[in-house]
Amino acid sequence: MKKLMLCLLAFTGLNANVALAEETSVPEFATIFQLSTKDQSSVAAAFTKFAQSDCRKNLPTAIRIMNENYNGADETTHSVIWNFADAADMSSTFGALRECRAWADTFNTLSKSVEWQSQQLVRTLATGGDYTKDTVYTVWQTNVSDEAAYVKAYKKLMAAQTKNGLVNGAWGLWRVQGGATSEVTHIAFAGAANLETLLATSNPSKAFLTFQREVAGIRSVHTMNINIVLADL
Secondary structure (H helix, E strand, O other), X not given: OXXXXXXXXXXXXXXXXXXXXXXXXXXXXXXXXXXXXXXXXXXXXXXXXXXXXXXXXXOOOEEEEEEEEEOOOOOOOEEEEEEEOOHHHHHHHHHHHHHOHHHHHHHHHHOXXXXXXXXXXXXXXXXXXXXXXXXXXXXXXXXXXXHHHHHHHHHHHHHHHHHOXXXXXXXXXXXXXXXXXXXXXXXXXXXXXXXXXXXXXXXXXXXXXXXXXXXOOOEEEEEEEXXXXXXXX
């Protein structure tokens, strides 16, 4: 637990020139903390109480809790995503938590009912859409050996998918800036308003099959999950 708190307080001084898509709500940076719990109600209650505090209301971040519903054999049950418009907001947020009694109380409560699995810092490389309108996502954890070529192919794919109405929610590609492994260097996601909409366009399109051929030599997929939004705080 102490290790997690140190991670929360350490993400400062980052900067990058990232080309983001126009009219998108997906922020430039996010930190993802994955956990396992058998007591979802206690976790939700702890974060809900924190969200009502003056400390939380003054933090320049959007917090989203994801329920890892369909993730194979992974022991993770939830992901807590802290979104930041830029590195300055991230530094400000985790700096403020040092003086935040409400967060200390929340962290102490969580320590009794969760097991932390991983921590990642991600940077947005390409994105589109409004993630605040989505309730469910398909998430691809991948290993990419040629980022520039992959981003180019990915943007071309998503332009075609959006034009053909096959992507109706937010989509994005993250580089794992901190916490990358030999298996996962990049994370892609595509959202939808509900599960029915997400599954309605699950058959591979021509553009997607072309994309798979183009990136076959530079990308391998580690996992493909379906996650559902539990709460926005």
